[in-house]
Amino acid sequence: MEKNEIIKKAADYAQRLLSSETSGHDWWHTYRVWKMSLHIARKERADLFVVQLAALLHDVDDYKLKFSKAGIKKKTVKQILSKIGTDDITAKKILHIIQNMSFNKSFDGKKVNTLEGKIAQDADRLDALGAVGIARTFAFGGSHGRKIYDPKIKLAKFKSSKECRHSESPSINHFYEKLLLIGNMLNTKTARQIAKERHKYLEQYLERFFAEWEGKR
Ligand code: ADP
Numbered sequence: 001m002e003k004n005e006i007i008k009k010a011a012d013y014a015q016r017l018l019s020s021e022t023s024g025h026d027w028w029h030t031y032r033v034w035k036m037s038l039h040i041a042r043k044e045r046a047d048l049f050v051v052q053l054a055a056l057l058h059d060v061d062d063y064k065l066k067f068s069k070a071g072i073k074k075k076t077v078k079q080i081l082s083k084i085g086t087d088d089i090t091a092k093k094i095l096h097i098i099q100n101m102s103f104n105k106s107f108d109g110k111k112v113n114t115l116e117g118k119i120a121q122d123a124d125r126l127d128a129l130g131a132v133g134i135a136r137t138f139a140f141g142g143s144h145g146r147k148i149y150d151p152k153i154k155l156a157k158f159k160s161s162k163e164c165r166h167s168e169s170p171s172i173n174h175f176y177e178k179l180l181l182i183g184n185m186l187n188t189k190t191a192r193q194i195a196k197e198r199h200k201y202l203e204q205y206l207e208r209f210f211a212e213w214e215g216k217r
C-alpha cells in the first residue's frame with residue numbers, strides 16, 4: 001500500500017477514536033504532535049513515514065484515556081498497524097517508539113533509541129509547554145479531580161512512573177514537578193529551540209498566577 005494511504009488511515013483511526021476525549025489527549029493533541037513531528041523530522045532529516053505513524057498512534061492505546069463517547073472498539077497499536085497495512089519492519093520500529101516515549105516512563109529509565117522516536121517524543125513534550133500546554137494541564141487536572149492550586153500541598157519529586165501516575169498534586173504543582181523540567185529533557189536541537197519561548201511563557205504565567213493569588217496584580 002502507498003505510504004500516504006497508510007498515514008491517512010492512521011490519522012482517520014486516531015481522529016475517530018480520540019474525537020470525544022476531553023482530558024487534554026484529544027485528537028487535536030495528536031494532530032499538533034503529528035504536525036510538529038513532521039516539522040522537526042524535516043529539519044533533522046529523519047524518516048518521515050516512521051515519525052508520522054508514531055506521532056499519529058502514540059496515544060491511541062494509552063492507559064490514561066477515557067473514550068466513553070467515541071463508541072468504537074479500542075485496538076492495540078500492533079493490531080492497528082497490521083490492519084492499515086504497515087510492513088513488519090516499520091511496525092516494529094513504531095511499537096518500540098510508542099512503548100517507550102511517554103513522559104512518565106522516563107522516570108523508569110525508559111528511552112527511545114531511534115532518531116524518529118526522539119522526534120516523536122520531543123513533539124509530544126512540546127505540546128505540554130506554552131499556551132497550549134497550560135490549557136492541557138488544567139483540562140487534565142479537572143478531568144482527574146485535581147485542584148487548581150492548594151498552597152498547603154508541597155511539591156513532589158517522583159521516582160517512578162507509578163508514583164507519578166498516582167500523584168494527587170494540584171495542577172500548579174505539575175508545572176514544577178514536570179513541565180518546567182521538559183526543556184532540559186528534549187532530544188533534538190530543533191525542539192530545544194522551540195521550547196525556549198514556550199518555557200519562558202510558563203514561567204511568566206506562574207509569576208502572574210502567584211501575584212494574582214495574593215491580590216498583588
Ligand atoms: P505522556 O502521555 O506524554 O506521558 P502526560 O500524561 O504526563 O504525558 O502528560 C500529558 C498532558 O497531561 C500534559 O499536558 C500534562 O500537563 C498533563 N498532565 C499529566 N499529568 C498531570 C497532572 N498530574 N496534573 C495536571 N496535568 C497533568
Ligand code: NI
Nearest residue numbers: 029058059124
Ligand atoms: Ni501525547
